[in-house]
Amino acid sequence: MATIRKLGAKWQCQVRKKGHPPRTQSFSTRADAAQWGRELEAQIDRGQFLPPPVHGEILAALLDRYCAEVSPTKRSGKSDLGRARTIKQTLGAYSLPALSPAVLAEYRNMRLRAVGPQTVIHELNLISRALRHAVSEWGVALAAGIPTALVRKPQKPPGRTRRVTETEMAAIGRASHSAVLGLVIRFAVETAMRRGEIAGLCWEHVDLQRRTAHLPRTKTDVPRTVPLSSGAIAVLKGIGPREAGLVFGLAADSITQAFDRSSARARNLYVGEGGASPGYLTDIRFHDLRHEATSRLFERGLAMMEVAAITGHKTLSMLQRYTHLRAEDLAKKLG
Structure with a gap:
Protein backbone atom coordinates (compact mmCIF):
# COMPACT_ATOMS: atom_id res chain seq x y z
CA MET A 1 0.00 0.00 0.00
CA ALA A 2 1.18 3.52 -0.83
CA THR A 3 1.90 5.94 2.00
CA ILE A 4 2.28 9.64 1.24
CA ARG A 5 3.75 12.23 3.58
CA LYS A 6 5.11 15.76 3.29
CA LEU A 7 8.82 16.25 3.94
CA GLY A 8 9.82 19.88 3.75
CA ALA A 9 8.95 21.17 0.29
CA LYS A 10 8.59 17.67 -1.16
CA TRP A 11 5.97 14.94 -1.07
CA GLN A 12 7.31 11.45 -0.41
CA CYS A 13 5.52 8.29 -1.48
CA GLN A 14 6.49 4.88 -0.13
CA VAL A 15 5.07 1.66 -1.57
CA ARG A 16 5.27 -1.49 0.54
CA LYS A 17 4.04 -4.83 -0.77
CA LYS A 18 4.59 -8.23 0.80
CA GLY A 19 7.34 -10.09 -1.00
CA HIS A 20 8.80 -6.94 -2.56
CA PRO A 21 11.40 -4.47 -1.28
CA PRO A 22 9.95 -1.10 -0.19
CA ARG A 23 10.25 1.69 -2.78
CA THR A 24 10.39 5.39 -1.94
CA GLN A 25 10.30 8.41 -4.26
CA SER A 26 9.95 12.17 -3.68
CA PHE A 27 7.87 14.57 -5.82
CA SER A 28 7.06 18.26 -6.02
CA THR A 29 3.30 17.72 -5.70
CA ARG A 30 1.09 15.34 -3.78
CA ALA A 31 -0.74 14.43 -6.98
CA ASP A 32 2.47 13.26 -8.67
CA ALA A 33 3.39 11.22 -5.62
CA ALA A 34 -0.03 9.57 -5.52
CA GLN A 35 0.05 8.80 -9.25
CA TRP A 36 3.48 7.20 -8.98
CA GLY A 37 2.29 5.08 -6.06
CA ARG A 38 -0.79 3.86 -7.94
CA GLU A 39 1.22 3.01 -11.05
CA LEU A 40 3.87 1.13 -9.10
CA GLU A 41 1.26 -0.87 -7.17
CA ALA A 42 -0.45 -1.77 -10.46
CA GLN A 43 2.86 -2.97 -11.92
CA ILE A 44 3.49 -5.14 -8.88
CA ASP A 45 -0.02 -6.62 -9.06
CA ARG A 46 0.50 -7.46 -12.75
CA GLY A 47 3.88 -9.01 -12.04
CA GLN A 48 5.60 -6.40 -14.18
CA PHE A 49 7.65 -4.75 -11.45
CA LEU A 50 11.41 -5.07 -11.39
CA PRO A 51 13.66 -3.02 -9.10
CA PRO A 52 15.43 -0.29 -11.05
CA PRO A 53 19.05 -0.88 -12.07
CA VAL A 54 21.72 1.09 -10.27
CA HIS A 55 24.23 1.30 -13.16
CA GLY A 56 24.46 5.07 -13.12
CA GLU A 57 23.88 5.59 -9.43
CA ILE A 58 26.32 6.67 -6.80
CA ALA A 149 39.64 -6.93 -4.82
CA LEU A 150 42.72 -4.88 -5.74
CA VAL A 151 42.94 -2.94 -2.49
CA ARG A 152 45.31 -4.20 0.18
CA LYS A 153 43.48 -4.74 3.45
CA PRO A 154 45.02 -3.35 6.65
CA GLN A 155 46.90 -5.89 8.71
CA LYS A 156 44.65 -7.28 11.39
CA PRO A 157 45.67 -6.56 14.96
CA PRO A 158 46.95 -9.59 16.87
CA GLY A 159 44.17 -11.56 18.51
CA ARG A 160 43.73 -11.32 22.25
CA THR A 161 45.30 -14.13 24.23
CA ARG A 162 44.01 -13.14 27.68
CA ARG A 163 43.35 -16.24 29.79
CA VAL A 164 40.80 -15.83 32.56
CA THR A 165 41.54 -17.77 35.74
CA GLU A 166 39.04 -19.58 37.93
CA THR A 167 39.73 -17.19 40.81
CA GLU A 168 39.06 -14.17 38.57
CA MET A 169 35.76 -15.62 37.36
CA ALA A 170 34.70 -16.39 40.91
CA ALA A 171 35.63 -12.88 42.08
CA ILE A 172 33.64 -11.25 39.27
CA GLY A 173 30.63 -13.41 40.09
CA ARG A 174 30.80 -12.50 43.79
CA ALA A 175 31.12 -8.79 42.97
CA SER A 176 27.98 -8.80 40.83
CA HIS A 177 24.69 -7.49 42.18
CA SER A 178 22.96 -10.20 40.14
CA ALA A 179 23.22 -13.90 40.89
CA VAL A 180 22.56 -14.61 37.21
CA LEU A 181 25.88 -13.16 36.04
CA GLY A 182 27.88 -15.81 37.87
CA LEU A 183 25.82 -18.51 36.15
CA VAL A 184 26.30 -16.84 32.75
CA ILE A 185 30.08 -16.71 33.32
CA ARG A 186 30.24 -20.38 34.25
CA PHE A 187 28.03 -21.37 31.31
CA ALA A 188 30.17 -19.32 28.89
CA VAL A 189 33.40 -20.99 29.92
CA GLU A 190 31.76 -24.44 29.85
CA THR A 191 30.26 -24.07 26.35
CA ALA A 192 32.43 -21.55 24.42
CA MET A 193 29.19 -19.94 23.26
CA ARG A 194 29.17 -16.31 22.15
CA ARG A 195 27.51 -13.60 24.20
CA GLY A 196 24.57 -13.26 21.79
CA GLU A 197 24.09 -17.02 21.64
CA ILE A 198 23.90 -17.24 25.43
CA ALA A 199 21.48 -14.31 25.63
CA GLY A 200 19.24 -15.86 22.96
CA LEU A 201 19.29 -19.43 24.29
CA CYS A 202 15.75 -20.73 24.88
CA TRP A 203 14.63 -23.64 27.00
CA GLU A 204 12.82 -25.21 24.06
CA HIS A 205 16.22 -25.65 22.39
CA VAL A 206 17.84 -27.30 25.43
CA ASP A 207 17.79 -31.10 25.77
CA LEU A 208 19.06 -32.07 29.21
CA GLN A 209 18.70 -35.79 28.46
CA ARG A 210 20.86 -35.66 25.35
CA ARG A 211 23.01 -32.90 26.88
CA THR A 212 22.73 -30.54 23.93
CA ALA A 213 21.75 -26.93 23.24
CA HIS A 214 20.61 -26.07 19.73
CA LEU A 215 21.41 -22.61 18.38
CA PRO A 216 19.17 -21.82 15.38
CA ARG A 217 20.68 -18.33 15.00
CA THR A 218 24.41 -17.72 15.25
CA LYS A 219 26.86 -14.99 14.28
CA THR A 220 27.90 -16.97 11.20
CA ASP A 221 24.27 -17.61 10.15
CA VAL A 222 24.96 -21.36 10.42
CA PRO A 223 22.85 -23.16 13.07
CA ARG A 224 24.72 -25.57 15.33
CA THR A 225 24.12 -27.86 18.27
CA VAL A 226 26.46 -27.47 21.22
CA PRO A 227 27.29 -30.45 23.47
CA LEU A 228 26.83 -29.61 27.14
CA SER A 229 29.47 -30.54 29.69
CA SER A 230 28.58 -31.66 33.19
CA GLY A 231 29.36 -28.14 34.37
CA ALA A 232 26.99 -26.61 31.83
CA ILE A 233 24.25 -29.08 32.80
CA ALA A 234 24.74 -28.16 36.46
CA VAL A 235 24.23 -24.47 35.61
CA LEU A 236 21.00 -25.20 33.75
CA LYS A 237 19.65 -27.44 36.49
CA GLY A 238 20.55 -24.80 39.05
CA ILE A 239 18.42 -22.24 37.23
CA GLY A 240 15.48 -24.62 37.13
CA PRO A 241 14.47 -26.03 33.73
CA ARG A 242 11.33 -24.65 32.13
CA GLU A 243 9.45 -25.63 28.99
CA ALA A 244 9.97 -22.37 27.10
CA GLY A 245 11.43 -18.88 27.30
CA LEU A 246 14.91 -17.44 27.59
CA VAL A 247 17.24 -19.41 29.82
CA PHE A 248 19.08 -16.50 31.42
CA GLY A 249 16.70 -13.60 30.79
CA LEU A 250 19.48 -11.11 30.02
CA ALA A 251 20.00 -9.16 26.81
CA ALA A 252 23.42 -9.37 25.17
CA ASP A 253 24.29 -5.75 25.97
CA SER A 254 23.15 -6.23 29.57
CA ILE A 255 25.55 -9.15 29.95
CA THR A 256 28.47 -7.01 28.79
CA GLN A 257 27.52 -4.09 31.03
CA ALA A 258 27.07 -6.31 34.09
CA PHE A 259 30.35 -8.11 33.40
CA ASP A 260 32.34 -4.89 32.96
CA ARG A 261 30.89 -3.31 36.10
CA SER A 262 31.47 -6.43 38.17
CA SER A 263 35.04 -6.80 36.87
CA ALA A 264 35.85 -3.22 37.92
CA ARG A 265 34.16 -3.74 41.28
CA ALA A 266 36.06 -6.98 41.87
CA ARG A 267 39.36 -5.28 41.02
CA ASN A 268 38.64 -2.44 43.45
CA LEU A 269 37.80 -4.92 46.20
CA TYR A 270 41.00 -6.83 45.49
CA VAL A 271 43.15 -3.69 45.67
CA GLY A 272 41.28 -2.49 48.76
CA GLU A 273 42.14 -5.74 50.51
CA GLY A 274 45.83 -5.28 49.76
CA GLY A 275 46.09 -7.15 46.45
CA ALA A 276 49.20 -6.13 44.52
CA SER A 277 49.18 -8.15 41.27
CA PRO A 278 48.89 -5.60 38.39
CA GLY A 279 47.38 -8.10 35.96
CA TYR A 280 44.78 -9.64 38.25
CA LEU A 281 41.20 -8.68 37.26
CA THR A 282 42.42 -6.14 34.69
CA ASP A 283 41.94 -6.02 30.90
CA ILE A 284 39.15 -8.61 30.97
CA ARG A 285 36.33 -8.72 28.43
CA PHE A 286 33.35 -11.05 28.37
CA HIS A 287 34.52 -12.44 25.01
CA ASP A 288 37.71 -13.59 26.75
CA LEU A 289 35.57 -16.32 28.33
CA ARG A 290 35.02 -17.79 24.86
CA HIS A 291 38.77 -17.76 24.27
CA GLU A 292 39.32 -19.40 27.65
CA ALA A 293 36.70 -22.06 26.93
CA THR A 294 38.15 -22.79 23.49
CA SER A 295 41.68 -23.06 24.87
CA ARG A 296 40.45 -25.52 27.50
CA LEU A 297 38.92 -27.69 24.78
CA PHE A 298 42.32 -27.97 23.14
CA GLU A 299 43.93 -28.66 26.51
CA ARG A 300 41.54 -31.57 26.97
CA GLY A 301 42.96 -33.08 23.79
CA LEU A 302 40.11 -32.41 21.36
CA ALA A 303 41.04 -32.26 17.68
CA MET A 304 40.67 -29.00 15.79
CA MET A 305 37.64 -30.25 13.82
CA GLU A 306 35.95 -31.28 17.07
CA VAL A 307 36.61 -27.88 18.62
CA ALA A 308 35.27 -26.11 15.51
CA ALA A 309 32.06 -28.14 15.70
CA ILE A 310 31.54 -26.93 19.27
CA THR A 311 32.59 -23.30 18.89
CA GLY A 312 31.15 -22.63 15.44
CA HIS A 313 34.29 -21.05 13.96
CA LYS A 314 33.85 -20.83 10.19
CA THR A 315 37.43 -21.71 9.27
CA LEU A 316 40.07 -23.75 11.02
CA SER A 317 42.58 -20.92 10.60
CA MET A 318 40.43 -18.83 12.96
CA LEU A 319 41.23 -21.33 15.71
CA GLN A 320 45.00 -20.95 15.43
CA ARG A 321 45.12 -18.06 17.89
CA TYR A 322 43.13 -20.06 20.45
CA THR A 323 45.88 -22.63 20.94
CA HIS A 324 48.06 -20.64 23.34
CA LEU A 325 48.25 -23.46 25.85
CA ARG A 326 49.67 -22.95 29.29
CA ALA A 327 53.36 -23.88 29.44
CA GLU A 328 52.83 -26.26 32.34
CA ASP A 329 50.22 -28.22 30.36
CA LEU A 330 52.64 -28.66 27.47
CA ALA A 331 55.39 -29.69 29.88
CA LYS A 332 53.18 -32.48 31.25
CA LYS A 333 52.66 -33.85 27.73
CA LEU A 334 56.41 -33.77 27.09
CA GLY A 335 57.00 -35.91 30.19
Missing part, protein backbone atom coordinates in the same frame (compact mmCIF):
# COMPACT_ATOMS: atom_id res chain seq x y z
CA LEU A 59 27.73 4.50 -4.03
CA ALA A 60 25.37 6.06 -1.48
CA ALA A 61 22.34 4.79 -3.42
CA LEU A 62 23.85 1.33 -3.75
CA LEU A 63 24.59 1.11 -0.02
CA ASP A 64 21.11 2.37 0.84
CA ARG A 65 19.52 -0.32 -1.29
CA TYR A 66 21.84 -3.02 0.04
CA CYS A 67 21.09 -2.04 3.64
CA ALA A 68 17.34 -1.98 2.92
CA GLU A 69 17.08 -5.26 1.02
CA VAL A 70 20.03 -7.48 1.95
CA SER A 71 21.33 -6.46 5.37
CA PRO A 72 18.07 -7.26 7.23
CA THR A 73 18.54 -10.91 6.23
CA LYS A 74 21.94 -11.07 7.91
CA ARG A 75 23.08 -10.97 11.51
CA SER A 76 25.35 -8.05 10.61
CA GLY A 77 22.36 -5.94 9.53
CA LYS A 78 22.53 -3.32 12.29
CA SER A 79 26.30 -3.03 11.96
CA ASP A 80 25.95 -2.53 8.20
CA LEU A 81 23.76 0.54 8.76
CA GLY A 82 26.34 2.28 10.93
CA ARG A 83 29.22 1.42 8.63
CA ALA A 84 27.27 2.58 5.58
CA ARG A 85 26.65 5.97 7.19
CA THR A 86 30.37 6.38 7.79
CA ILE A 87 31.32 5.31 4.27
CA LYS A 88 28.78 7.63 2.63
CA GLN A 89 30.24 10.67 4.36
CA THR A 90 33.40 10.31 2.27
CA LEU A 91 32.61 8.07 -0.70
CA GLY A 92 28.85 8.40 -1.04
CA ALA A 93 28.94 10.84 -3.98
CA TYR A 94 31.23 8.66 -6.12
CA SER A 95 29.64 6.96 -9.11
CA LEU A 96 30.30 3.23 -9.27
CA PRO A 97 32.69 3.45 -12.28
CA ALA A 98 34.67 6.17 -10.48
CA LEU A 99 35.13 3.99 -7.41
CA SER A 100 38.65 2.89 -8.35
CA PRO A 101 41.17 0.93 -6.27
CA ALA A 102 43.16 4.16 -5.85
CA VAL A 103 40.13 5.94 -4.38
CA LEU A 104 39.48 3.08 -1.98
CA ALA A 105 43.15 2.90 -0.99
CA GLU A 106 43.10 6.60 -0.12
CA TYR A 107 39.91 6.03 1.90
CA ARG A 108 41.64 3.18 3.72
CA ASN A 109 44.64 5.34 4.59
CA MET A 110 42.45 8.22 5.75
CA ARG A 111 40.36 5.98 8.01
CA LEU A 112 43.42 4.31 9.51
CA ARG A 113 44.45 7.69 10.86
CA ALA A 114 41.23 7.79 12.89
CA VAL A 115 40.23 4.19 13.69
CA GLY A 116 41.75 0.74 14.07
CA PRO A 117 42.53 -1.76 11.29
CA GLN A 118 39.59 -4.05 12.09
CA THR A 119 37.10 -1.19 11.69
CA VAL A 120 38.54 -0.31 8.27
CA ILE A 121 38.45 -3.97 7.22
CA HIS A 122 34.75 -4.15 8.12
CA GLU A 123 34.01 -1.02 6.05
CA LEU A 124 35.90 -2.26 2.98
CA ASN A 125 34.18 -5.63 3.31
CA LEU A 126 30.77 -3.94 3.29
CA ILE A 127 31.63 -2.06 0.10
CA SER A 128 32.83 -5.32 -1.44
CA ARG A 129 29.68 -7.25 -0.46
CA ALA A 130 27.41 -4.52 -1.81
CA LEU A 131 29.25 -4.35 -5.14
CA ARG A 132 29.36 -8.12 -5.56
CA HIS A 133 25.66 -8.40 -4.79
CA ALA A 134 24.87 -5.63 -7.27
CA VAL A 135 26.81 -7.43 -10.00
CA SER A 136 25.37 -10.89 -9.33
CA GLU A 137 21.78 -9.98 -8.43
CA TRP A 138 20.95 -6.52 -9.78
CA GLY A 139 22.54 -6.62 -13.21
CA VAL A 140 25.20 -4.01 -12.51
CA ALA A 141 28.15 -4.16 -14.92
CA LEU A 142 31.53 -3.05 -13.62
CA ALA A 143 33.93 -3.09 -16.57
CA ALA A 144 37.02 -2.91 -14.36
CA GLY A 145 35.76 -5.58 -11.96
CA ILE A 146 35.22 -5.28 -8.22
CA PRO A 147 37.65 -2.54 -7.13
CA THR A 148 37.98 -3.75 -3.54
